[in-house]
Amino acid sequence: MALTRRGFLKACGASVAALGVGAKFAPPALEPGTRSVPKSPQKTNGVLIDTTKCVGCKQCQIACQKSKNLPADPKQVTLCAVSPSVVELRNISADPAKPEIKPIKRQCMNCVEPSCVSACTVGALQKTPEGPVIYDSNRCIGCRYCMYACPFGVPTFEWEKQFSLISKCDQCAERTQAGKLPACVEACPAKALTYGDRKELLTIANQRIYDGKGKYVEHIYGENEIGGTTMLYLASVPFEKLGFPTLPNEAPAEINATIMHSTPTVALGMAMALSGMYWLIRRRDELEAQPAYNHNEEGGH
Template identity: 45%
Template sequence: MAAVAAGALLTERRAAQASNIEPGDDAVGVLIDLTRCTGCNSCALACKAINHLPNPDVAPTALSSQALTFVAAETDAAGGVHPVKRQCMHCLHPACVSACTVGALRKSADGPVVYDAHKCIGCRYCQYACPFGVPTYDWGNPLGLIHKCQMCFQQRVAKGETPACVAACPNGALRFGKRRELLAQAHAAIASHPQEYTDHIYGEHEAGGTSVLYLSAVPFEQLRFPQPGNGTISQTAETVMGLTPALALSVATLATGLHLILRRRQQKDDAAPIAWPDRKED
């Protein structure tokens, strides 16, 4: 039975990986212009409302099972304070998807990384794999579910609407659209106003590229943005996690084979005639 279960896990994982589609030219994303953000938290409160999360009128201060986005206050090298919206980056090659052994996370062709709670087993591998520290674990739920931003994929984007956070921003700091067009707009903004922006679009190449992009007036390292490099972290995660079900299958098969051998040997011993000692006559 262990071998069958491990084999099923391996088959399910391969099927889940095959279902992840490379995002095309029409894949969507969000461009966050930090020079326009005032830290009003309208985006975070709109996120709570659309996802029916607790304390809808209280601005969150960290990602959690009750907050899928929040606005941090980051201090740069000169002492200036900058509001920075944090949420899932919706990587083009998400490490969380590669690390998930049951296909609970997948990269959609439209861009967002979406989550299926019915498949999640609470292993938390996605938490360990994410270079941005995004997925959070619900310790208060006996099912142990993961929580993360899904870019309002089911509630709004699939219906042709913008994500709730984008719609709620009063300052135009959040922009929704096709990723390739957002990149073109970001590059144009830097070229037109080089004195206002650092010459870097965060998310264009980081971790192989992300669907959430940032513009900033100061270097992103000063705002505590992770520096994962430009390589796709999912390749490493997929290689390591791909071995997990295979190893489980090998161990389970070995254990099953050993059990059958010992059982057959026992059956032979039970079937052999008992050699009683000769009875001595008085």
């Protein structure tokens, strides 16, 4: 059976859990002063995404890819290592004869207390006081802990590369520091995206729900989920229907910090061992898949 890198690592993760490796390396409690994620800042910026205004034109996706010097590909349909933001066209109808398409812009939620930051043992992901969660590829060792820690499935890697990099939304940190709007916000022709102070965005969102008189569900996604996110959503249907995970209000960041930061050597060793095993098995599969005449030719020399 063909082996994919994703399948391999998933299987290894399950095996590790089954063997109780986590229990064996049970970490001590965090010492005072251990690096952890900053608690909810007083003032932080964010983006309000009003899905009821979105027309699915994908101008935000194209602008995002361009601003990150990536090929602007409107056909990109899922978040991946080379696309920090995508617009998903989601059919929420149960009746195949009457599809109901809702466009949903997706990207990193730039969480207030991001679990990816606490999971990263080398500080490649950092939370900035202004709101963005930024990524430093020079520090990244490719261990993929951020991928398993993120409740939104945002960090993704190019699975075929042994050490590959992620490309996630950083809320256009460089642009906003220079006084510009995030590229997606600037590009949206439908004014579905609003950038600003997170508290003010919550006020705007609550006002829209109140004024809408039933147009919106009474839920601002990201207001409280896992300690809050700086990308906030409004919608006309329950968020589960739009594929958003139902999450608790507590941030898992501190739990991750306790586990990950007490075991950096184990983390790196595991990542390297898994990568090495993957390549060995992949090579075996490639050799087995070679046509028979290749083996015959080799045997003839």
